[in-house]
Amino acid sequence: MRYWIALSLCLPLFGLELSLQSGKEEGEKYSILHLRHTTAFSCQATNNEFGETRRVDCRFPTAPKQTFSPIDNGLLSVKGSSTAQGYTITILPKSKMTLFPEVFDLSKESQTYQSDVKKAKHWNVVGYTKTLPLITLSSPTASSINFPVKVSKNIPPYVGGLDLKGNPIKIRRVQDVTDYMEMKKAYAAEDYNKVLDRAKNTLQEYPNTVFKNELMLYQIRSYHQLGEYEKLLELSKRFLREYSGDTSVAEVLAYTANAYSKIGQILDADYFFERLFDEQIESPFASLGMIYKAEQSESSGDLKKAMQYYQKALGSTSDMAVASKAAFKLAQLELVEGNTKKSAEYVDKIATVNPNYFSEVYDKAMDMAEAFMNRKDPKTAARITEALLNNTDKKLDKHQLLLKNLGLQLAKSGKRNEALKRFNEYLDSYKYGEFAEEVRRAKDGLFFEEGDKNATKGIKKYDDLIERYGNDSVGRKALYKKAQLLLKEKKYKEILNIESDLYRLDSAEYPETNAIISKSAIGLEKEYLKEGKCAEAMKLQKMYKIKLLSEWDESLFHCAIKTTQYANAKKIAQKHLKSNSIKERQVWLSRMVKTQFGLGEYKEAIKGGNELITLLGVEKNPPLNDIYRTLFDAAQRMGDGEGMIRHIKSIEASFPNDFKDIERYTQMVSLGLKRKDEALTQTYARKVMALQERTKTYTQSPYIEFTLAQSYQNLGKDGDALKVLRTLNARKMINEKRSRQQYLIGAIEQKLGNKRQAREAFNASIKADKNSAWGKLAKDALALF
Template sequence: MENHKPYVILHIRDTEPFHCESQFDEKGEPVAYMCQFEAPPLNRLAPISTDFFTIDCKEKKDRFTCFITSKKRSFIHPLPPPIYQNSTISTEPAKVSKHWIIVGYESKEPPYLDKPQSFHDVLRFPINFQAYKIPTIGAVDINGEPVFVKKNRDIERFLVIKEAFELGKYRKTYELASDALESYPQSIFTSDFLRYKIKALVEEDLKEHTDEIVKLSKEFIRRFTSDENLPEVLLHLARVYTTLGFYNDADYYFKRLVDEHKNSKFADLGEIYWGDRYHLAGDDNRAVEHYLNAYYHAKDVDTASLAAYKIALRSFEHHKLDEAIAFLKKIWDKNRLFLLKNPDDAHKLARKLAAKKVYDFAIDINRALLDSMEQMDDRYETLLYEIAKWYEAKGDLQSAIAWYKKYLDAFAFGQYSDHIKQHLDALFVESNEANATEALRQYDRLIREYEGSAIADKALVAKISILLKQKRYDEILALVDQIQAIKDSEAKKRAETMFQEAVNTLFDDAAHEQVCKIGIVMVEKYGVNVAPKHESYLYDCYVKYARYEEALRLAQNHLSDKKVSDRLTWLCRTVAMLTALERYKEAYDALKDFKALAGKKQAKVCPNLPLNEVKIDYALGKYASVITTIHELSKVRNDDMRMADLYRLGYDAARKSGDQLQQIWMLKTLVALQNSKASHPYSPWAEFELIRLYKLKKAYEKALQVAEAMEKLELKGEERARWFYEKGVLYEWLGKKERAEKIFESCSDLKEGGAWQKLCKEALSL
């Protein structure tokens, strides 16, 4: 402001000198300016409009030009280089410069400038300051000593770090940020260096760098409590604790983020990731509550889109199809680029929608993907074919034909071209959807009016034929009773043939998609003859539904196969099913046969054989063998959660053998595995039993370590009371009576602590 009139200064800079010129109106007043640069900037410049200027930049061939249109009074002037760079001041303004300014103003005269005086008789000459130069030493400190500044200043380092992160070079970002923190520990950018170091680790691999992210984030929170980027760091820390399975810690930081920084966009993101934490814990109702909070309070469309997408995913998982589609369509209508930014994920979503028969939406996504990619893209052909196939599936045969033709025009010898050429011939016959629909209506009328007659039988056969061509297999299955009632033998034979074709197709589709329920129904209700290539699929389905008897029968049918490899595969499965059915003697005999036949190929043919072998040995009382095998397996399967069941068996085997050391080893290894996987099927039994054994050994310190580590189990009721009691007793035995007393007090305050709470109270009174 000058004299209550606003003005602005527009700076135009480049690393190389460039030319700017003015354009004048009929009054001689400058109204626009054009600046030409040798090369375009790295980032595209969008048009800008302010109260004083409109700026529009365009690239033509090898030059880059910016047009600045003035909305009010203005003038342009080049700034001369510093005196230390050019000691001569020219009499005329430079035609090229690295730095130009345009001043826009509303007053009659330029701000802070008097009207230049005009002289008719003048003598112009350049002024040279070279003779007046004196020696300089640069900046000095408080003692008058020269200050030496490193060439790479901290702001430059910060910009380099930021650019590396934006380019996705996360390892480079981490290294640059680490070096900057070391080189500039007192910089005003210290918090940014530390923040980018954390962000780089998160983006590179959050799961791999959990410990370091926690350490750095806590350092940031401690040092920069008022930093504007604190919400972002709180979000990273909460996400890491979620990944580690430390949900209480995650909840603390999510709550702090949402409560203390509710106006930050990271608070909205925090709500979304907080929802993910509850989803991982199996509480999808709480998860959706947080997603909805983010959705309704989001401050930008991308965050709202992410929240809506998460809600849609949870809705899909809980078979709430209408709700999922509603949220996805909101994203599609307002921010479809969010769904399309990852083409592979968008394609998977389209396929998922098509599988749910939401064909219109699936087609829209595939068409948008086609519009965004070149024909040379590997996905283009499949997308084109799927659009045609989905149009056909939704009954729009005319559109299906058009898209099939588009496919053949683009890929005359493509992956699907032969199939499409044959399919089009059949499709053209029934392409008039109205005729097919009308025909079905007429057939239904004939079946109804001439029930029990030859006319009705033939109408039923014709109806099945149309339904089969239209792939409406479920409707054909619903006609099974009517087919059985057909009196005409020839018509009945044709109907049964088409019915069986529908059943076989449904079974083949189920096997291809690995859908077990449909496959089993087709076999058991409609008598599908299972081809050898689908028997493994059927076996897996029986196992999935714990139909072990059926799975065993299927496996035993192959114990005489000619190919040794096939016989071994099914013999391995026989061992597994006999073990699952607890027919251990038979399982042991099958196990011996397998080992004799497989020789050294046991591990390759049947990798899970040792797991079943342990259960068999235990059931047959071979406890020493059980313990030995478990030790061997732990060396190669130490992170396999299935080992938890074996460690439990190993403990029982050691207990029955009277081997207390092996009992401790089994329990200790079981607890360690559960903690590493954040899954505790045998807790708190395993921990309490391990504490008991350590107490018998008088290893109170070790017992206390186990008890302290149980904090994360979130025990309740009597289990929590017992945990307090065990800790209190151990602290008392170790001479830490004050600590023990506090624990007993906490135990006494519990609700529903049962007998263990009474023991705590008794211990406290003593």
């Protein structure tokens, strides 16, 4: 049993009206919310993963002057809110709800059909608990048809005029024929807006004209040409309903499918494509539809499917225009796929059968010609350009552009005489034209001469051509010839100075460009290695990744070590470690150890050094005794005191009293201090002092003197300590160090009971630097006297 319980709410809000009604059906409550407005508005349902509506938002461009409080009747919750875009009413269900638009006014319209609209003036939201009341909804099947349902009834019969015998009088409407003919002329003249106006007026004046289907067809065609797809669809659906047997159905199906495709309604588009291909496959418009279907696939990124439909269209049509369009599209896609040769085949078909088609797609044809030039196929580019040129009036500006392009393309194709003919034609027709200078340069390029046999004159000539023509074809060729000549003359640096210009040359047109640059880099690196310019040589090797023959390994290794590129040095040395020659292995093993040390690989360096010592035991090679120094340094880095002691003795034996080892002796002093080994400390401290005295170079003072003096004091040898400290009297020292020296002398003199000498030393300490810690200690010491 259905009945209304109450009218819960009716709110007129200045153009917006809300009405909430409640009822029961078979004992189950439901509510219906009506939303009405004077202008159409949108309501959008949000569904969950089970297809149930969980929210409805109705949006209005402006907020009502009168708002309402939130509504909650147990089935629906309704509230309004202002947003930056206008006003929104949000409806939430307590259990379930469904949104319906009210599209048709049955008091005014004679038929209805299922319509999925985005906007309406009246929307219904039904809230319920389990089952949708009042109506039954079912999902449409794939084979269902949306027939319109006529609800008009009792339409009175109509009888036209009769003659005396009672037969209908046939009255000829002359004006609608005239309008129809004018409309066709307008369409032929591509005045599509006039077509639409004429068709609309004729249908209004003569709604029952016998030309109604033709008028509608021309409207559809015009909307198609103008790209007004929404209007096309509105009309084409009427046409297909009312004239399903018309001979133009295939054409309308093609335009309808294309229109849906253009507005992004792909499922609807595919429906009409299927109808076209299933029902009208023999029609010429089926081939056109295949092109539209291909364009749809192309837009979605499915190039493979697009090509299949273009090929079907090309293979099935006898219409030259459709075939040309399909072939052109295939040529475009083959270019995208990188199939230049296949693309050129399609271009040749168009150029042979329908060359004027290129003019119909002028901009795209120009782009295609340029693409073929970029793909090194100037021959095909010239075919396109020649077809465009032959169909272009000489009075048009684009004529000279096409003529210039054709000349350049023919020149690139190697057709020198034909290119010269086109260049001369341009210069005769457009002596002061926009491209006259470019054409003259191209013409000069046809007659490019080889360089002079005299290198200096040849280079000057190329420089003149480069300066005159810059980065055009003549200038580029001159640059290439100049580089070849410079390489021949072994002027490597000059070639590398123009390297960036050479890299801009087309490698296909100038195939030796990279080889010229590589040979120049190799030649220049060899020169640098011979001259000992290591930084420059290693920079070139890194920049150009140069690989020289093994005869250059020694020079490269020394330069790598000199520039601290130990990783490179290691790679070079590695190649020689398995040589059959003991001497070669000794040399490269020594180099490898130094490299490993430079990389901080001290364990590996020690291992390699020990191997080298073994080889040196087999065959002496005194210049390689330097390995002991490397081993000592590695042991020092590793904190291996035993190794340091072992290797310092080998150093002393191989290089006695060599000042190069003074820092190693100083490190032995530090080792003695660490071990509290006074003998070790004193032994190497004295060696350091002896080396300094012999060379008059005091790099380790006063550290070494202070250390030795302290060691003597540790053993009670104050007199020896005093002697060592007094050696510093002749050295230049900073004030703080001098203050320290004098304080230490004073302290020893005081210990020895020499008060006067002690006082003198303490005063000297204060004088040297009274603010230092040593000066302050000296002052305190004087206070004890």
